[in-house]
Amino acid sequence: MLVVEKETExxxxxxxxxxxxxxxxxxxxxxxxxQKLTHLWKEPFNNASHxxxxxxxxxxxxxxxxxxxxxxxxxxxxxxxxxxxxEGRSMINTAVLVIRYYGGINLGTGGLVKAYSEAAQMSLExxxxxxxxxxxxxxxxxxxxxxxxxxxxxxxxxxxxxEKKFDDNVTLHLKLPKGQELHLESFLxxxxxxxxxx
Numbered sequence: 001m002l003v004v005e006k007e008t009e010x011x012x013x014x015x016x017x018x019x020x021x022x023x024x025x026x027x028x029x030x031x032x033x034x035q036k037l038t039h040l041w042k043e044p045f046n047n048a049s050h051x052x053x054x055x056x057x058x059x060x061x062x063x064x065x066x067x068x069x070x071x072x073x074x075x076x077x078x079x080x081x082x083x084x085x086x087e088g089r090s091m092i093n094t095a096v097l098v099i100r101y102y103g104g105i106n107l108g109t110g111g112l113v114k115a116y117s118e119a120a121q122m123s124l125e126x127x128x129x130x131x132x133x134x135x136x137x138x139x140x141x142x143x144x145x146x147x148x149x150x151x152x153x154x155x156x157x158x159x160x161x162x163e164k165k166f167d168d169n170v171t172l173h174l175k176l177p178k179g180q181e182l183h184l185e186s187f188l189x190x191x192x193x194x195x196x197x198x
Contacts, residue, residue: 001092001132010099011122015115017103021045022123027095028057030067040099049102052116054082055095058132064092073100077112082120089124092132096120134178137162140195141169150187157183173198 007025014020027033033055040051054068066087068079082096098119107115142150147170151161157180163173181195188195
C-alpha cells in the first residue's frame with residue numbers, strides 16, 4: 001500500500017467550459033478531511049459548484065475504510081470514480097479532491113465520470129508516494145554510555161526518536177515500524193533493558 005507523502009499543488013483541467021481543480025492530500029480520518037473541505041468552501045473555492053472527494057483510511061482493526069462524496073453530482077459520477085482510482089493504486093490514508101466550477105454545458109454521466117477521473121489522475125501523477133508503514137510506540141530508559149549505540153540501531157530499522165528526556169538516565173520515546181522492535185531484542189537483553197509499549 002502507498003500513501004501520498006505531502007499535499008500536492010492544485011491542478012486544473014477544463015472540459016466544455018467547466019473547470020475541474022484537483023488536489024491529493026495525506027489524510028487519515030474523515031473528520032480531518034471534512035475540516036479541509038470546510039476551509040476550501042470558505043476560501044479559495046467559495047463559489048465552486050461542487051467539491052467531491054474520495055478517501056481511503058486504515059482503521060484500528062487492520063481493515064480499510066472508504067469514503068466518497070458526489071456533492072450533488074449525479075450518483076456515482078464523481079466521488080465513486082475517484083475512490084476506484086485510489087483503490088486501483090492501493091492508496092491508503094490518502095484523499096483526492098476535485099473542485100468543479102460549472103461552465104454552463106451539461107457533460108452527461110459518462111462525461112462527468114471521465115472529467116472527474118482525468119482531474120484526479122492529473123493530481124496523482126504529480127504526487128510523490130511512499131510505502132505505507134504502521135508504527136508502534138515505545139518508551140525506554142537507558143544509560144548515557146549506550147545512548148549513541150542504541151539510537152544508531154533505532155535509525156537502522158527506520159525508527160524515530162520522538163522525544164528525549166535527560167536526567168540521571170535517558171528516557172526515549174520511540175516510533176518504530178511495526179514488528180521491527182524485534183531487531184533490538186539482542187541489544188536489550190545484553191544491556192538488561194526493557195522497552196515498554198505505550
